[in-house]
Amino acid sequence: MTDPLSKLPLFATDREIAIAVVGKERASMYVKVVIPALERHGFPQIDPLHDGRPVPLVRKWYNIHMGVDKNYVLQSLQDGKEDWSVWDRSKRDRRNDRKPQLALNTRCMNALRHMVEHPDIRTSAEVPGATDFTMDELASKGALKEGKRDSQGDRTWTVTDAGREEIVRLNDWHGGKRRI
Structure with missing residues (x-):
């Protein structure tokens, strides 16, 4: 089985990412409801220069979210001490x-x-x-x-x-x- 995110361009729109992640039928709900909720948990932001989200970071975020890459979690998402x-x-x-x-x-x-x-x-x-x-x-x-x-x-x-x-x-x- 191929990774649906690997078929996307380097910077993809929310709609393209939604289709790759949850399919066409649920893509509009994903764009409106899920992505704003995920952004509060570190989901990659839209790059204004490229007008899309960086797909490698989206993939990395999902690997962390699903527990595939624990090292990255420890290095980047832990709250620092002020x-x-x-x-x-x-x-x-x-x-x-x-x-x-x-x-x-x-x-x-x-x-x-x-x-x-x-x-x-x-x-x-x-x-x-x-x-x-x-x-x-x-x-x-x-x-x-x-x-x-x-x-x-x-x-x-x-x-x-x-x-x-x-x-x-x-x-x-x-x-x-x-x-x-």
Whole structure:
């Protein structure tokens, strides 16, 4: 007895497969009822490029379904164990990357934000609510770098890359804004 699936093309329609499996009389019921039920149990999907199901996989699926090929069942159809800790760890890492890292108080955050938004500002006198103490605190956290004194004798400051990155993180963390 020859295998009826061996007479089919490499990619066959549901109707062709149904006729090969259950015969012409029951083919329409098989297409409407059985194939959708089998798909929930791993029956090969229609290949959109070839507009049909791959017949070798259909044959393999039936061999497994009827218990002919136990090795394939163990390798392909057993439910894998999910490792949620990998997903949680990466989610935690992504969250920590977004989190502000310099632990700035509100006064320092406002001063740093003002300096980033106004790159021409260099002294504490030009930053609303800031003093040299505020600038020293920002410098100790790595957000500012002290420069030379200006013509009036005031200390000058420049925002570092770490300071600009912290403002990006602060904006993202507090409201999802990305101003820079």
